[in-house]
Structures are given as structure tokens and as C-alpha cells.
Amino acid sequence: MKPWAAWLGLCGIACGALGAAWQDHSTTLIVTGDLQGHLEPCGCTTPQTGGILRLATLVKALRSKQDVVLLANGAMVNDVGKRDEIKAETIAQAYEEMGVGAINLAEEDARLGIGGIYAIQNSSNSRLVCGCVTPTPSLPLKDTRQEGPFLIGGASTRSRQIASDLGSQEIGLDQAVEKLISDAKGLDLAPVLMLDGSVSDADRVARKFPQLGLIVYRSPDNVPSAPRYIGHSMLVTAGEGGKGVVRINYDGSSFGVYQAIPLGPDFKDDPKVARFYAEYLKRVDQGGFLDRLPRSPSAAFAGSLACLACHKQAYDVWAHSRHAQAFASLESKGHARDPDCVGCHVVGLNAVGGFHSRALNRNLANVGCESCHGAAKRHVQHPHAFKLPTVKLGACLSCHTSEQSPNFNPLTSWPKIRHR
């Protein structure tokens, strides 16, 4: 059993032993990474890790035992538009509920524009920082935040891009780091750098500025099992997709006791953040985002029921498979109008003649015949004249991705739904 699993498994999350390994008068830092729009694991398979609901449970449990400083360094969203702004706002609200110390501005989030920055600042109690652009009266963004014994600074390797996203002037990375270090010295605080940049960027900064005890960087990998050291500087990242966090200890002079914690199902959902999330889904539903997805022209669909008359055997196999329940799975979880989910759980969401809603297209709800065989109305009308192309098992992988269906193997799965 992994150590984190042990302390959870033995006595649950509220147990007194949680902080036993950690010294008094020290500060615990929790580092989160890229969320990229993943507020919650999709629940397509179990167990899946991650999500801000479990994160809040972890942070609150630790906070009840010791001083905690939460550092958020990564992209909240991975796209632009009103829905991503609502997502970023929801994440910011959740971070504020967790008492976040600082959130570093990532270039992806800066693409939301000044309106997005306002939304994040209003929801997070102004925890967003970035030393990457010149402050202007219309841009509510500071370069650092003091929290506990730290002065936390945000910086980016893409300050030029951020400046152009926000209509401001860029401040170079090294200049931002120099200012962080000198401000921290003036205040007698330990400087902590959150970097919107990669491991090689972090290495370079660590070599140039050995005064930095801790640098948080971004990485597309899982949470590393050990930290990186350049001289005495500790370099950490919580990786991608919000799947886990890093916990470290600060004893008043140095950073140590590194622990990578995957946010597995042992962590219950925090009720308050679950409410924020439900509110997000409600806003997405009412905002009609599903109705406005781009669609391309396609041949006409017939719906699975239209195949029954001539392919009863195939229909019966399908009707008893999980595919025929795929939309119901979303409905029961409140995701029936969530553009992050519906595409893989219905027929033709990206096609003009495809699924819009159960009310309009009840026979295109769920993964249907035409999810695999393609639009087939002409075949229904003239089966001999219009033949359907052969489906290759590779077609399964458009939905059965490594994220949604990690254990999927077309060769062993096909027999479960074989219908010819």
C-alpha cells in the first residue's frame, strides 16, 4: 500500500495521525497543477483520479491539523469562450473555498481576456498573481502575494503573449524573478516562484537564482514521485489534468518531506465545492452551450429504431448492450447538457442531422447503430443501392480513449457487442 493510502485507509481522512509525521511550527504546502477544464473526473470508468471536489476535501482535512499554504500553478481551462470563463470562475470559487494562497496566471487562462481575469479575481478573492505584465488601472493583477512565511510570485515564460492577451506591457521572466527575490528580502519572507513554464525553464531559473528555495513549474506528466533539485532549490510540479497534488513541508528555513498524493476515490467529495460544481452544470445547461456547438453537414441519420425491422438480431444485441444506455448514464449524473460529455454518449453530435436533445431525437440518444456505421437514412430507404462502409475496430478508439476507457481492448471488447 502507498503511504497516502495507508493513512487514509487506516483511519479515514479526519484521523489525528494525518499530521503526525509533520513537525510543529512548520508549514505544509499543497501544490496543484494543470486542470485544463477537468473540474471532475468523467466517471467513465473506475477508479479515476482527480477533481476539485476531492482536492477540497484533502486541503480542508490538512488545514484542520496544521498551517497550510495552497499554491495553484497551471491552466484552469484549455479553451476560450463564455463556457470556459464560467469554468475558470468555478475553479477560482473552489480555490477560494480552500483558502488558496496564490493562483499563478497561465497563458491559456490569459486568453480569456480582461473579462476572464475579472471573473477569476472576483471569485477567488483576488488570489491570481502574475509578475509577467505591467499593472494597469484596468487590470486587477498583482505580481506577488504574501501568505504565511512566504512571498509567492507568479511569472511566465510567455509574458509577451500574456501581455498581448491582456493589452498590457510584458515584464521579462528574469526581471520578474529578481523583483520577487528583492521584495521577499525586504519583507524578510521566503520567496516562492510559481512558473508558467516547463521543467527546463525551471532548471534555468534555479541555476540563475539560487536564492529561490522552491520553484513550482508545469508539466504534461503525472505527478513525479520525487522532487527535482538544482543546488538547494526544490523544483516541483503537480502535473496535468488535476489528477494529484504535491505536499511539501517548510520548517522555517528549508523545503523538504515531499509527497505525491493522487486524488483517488478515497477522498470524498467536498459538499460545498460539489454545490459550486452543480451550479456550474446548471449554468452550462441554461446557457444552451450544447445547442451552439459547431456542426458539419452530413448525410441524413435514421435512428437506431429504424434498423429493427430488417436487422432484428443486430438490434437485440445492441439494445442489451451498455451502448443503448449511454445517454441515460449522463442523464442520471446531471451531464445530459454538458458539451464535455455528450459527444461520446450519443449519435452525431457534431453533425447537422445528428443528436440535439432526447425530445427532438430520441432515436439518436445513446451510442447507436450510426455511431459506428455512419448516417444511414439512405440505406434504410434503399438497402441494396446504398451500402454502408465496413466498420474497423479502430473506430472504437474515438470514444474508448485511454482517458475514458483505460482498459479497453477492441479485440476482447468486440465479442461483448458482436452482432453478426
Ligand code: HEC
Ligand atoms: C471521449 C469520449 C467520452 C467522453 C468525452 C465522455 N465519455 Fe463517458 N464514457 C465513454 C466510454 C468509452 C465509456 C465506457 C468506458 C468503459 O467501460 O471502458 C464511458 C462510460 C461512462 C459512464 C458509465 C460508467 C459505468 O460503468 O457506469 C458514465 C457515467 C460516463 N461515461 C459519464 C461521462 C461524463 C459525466 C462525461 C463528461 C464529464 C463523459 N462521460 C465524457 C466515453 C466518453
Ligand code: HEC
Ligand atoms: C460514439 C462513442 C463510442 C464508440 C464509437 C464505441 N463506444 Fe463502446 N461505449 C461507449 C460508451 C459511452 C460506453 C458506456 C455506456 C454506458 O455504460 O453508459 C461504451 C461501452 C462499451 C462497452 C461496455 C463496457 C464494457 O467494457 O463492458 C463495450 C463492450 C464497448 N463499449 C465496446 C465497443 C466496441 C468494441 C466499439 C467499436 C466497435 C465501441 N465500443 C465503440 C462509447 C462508444
Ligand code: HEC
Ligand atoms: C428495409 C430493410 C433494412 C433496413 C431498415 C436497414 N437495413 Fe441494413 N441491410 C439491409 C439489407 C437487405 C442488407 C444487405 C444489403 C446487400 O447485401 O446488398 C443490409 C446490410 C447492412 C449492413 C452491411 C453492409 C451493407 O450495407 O451491405 C449494415 C452495416 C447495415 N445494413 C446496417 C444497417 C443500419 C445501421 C440500419 C439502420 C440505420 C439498417 N441497416 C437498416 C436491409 C435493411
Ligand code: HEC
Ligand atoms: C459500437 C459500434 C457498433 C454499433 C453501435 C453497431 N454496430 Fe453493427 N457492426 C459493427 C462492427 C465493428 C461490425 C463488423 C464490421 C462490419 O461488418 O462493418 C458490425 C457489423 C454489423 C452488421 C453486419 C455487416 C456484415 O457485413 O455482415 C450489421 C447488419 C450491423 N452491424 C448492423 C447494426 C445495427 C442495426 C446496429 C444497431 C442496432 C449496429 N450494427 C450497431 C459496429 C457497431
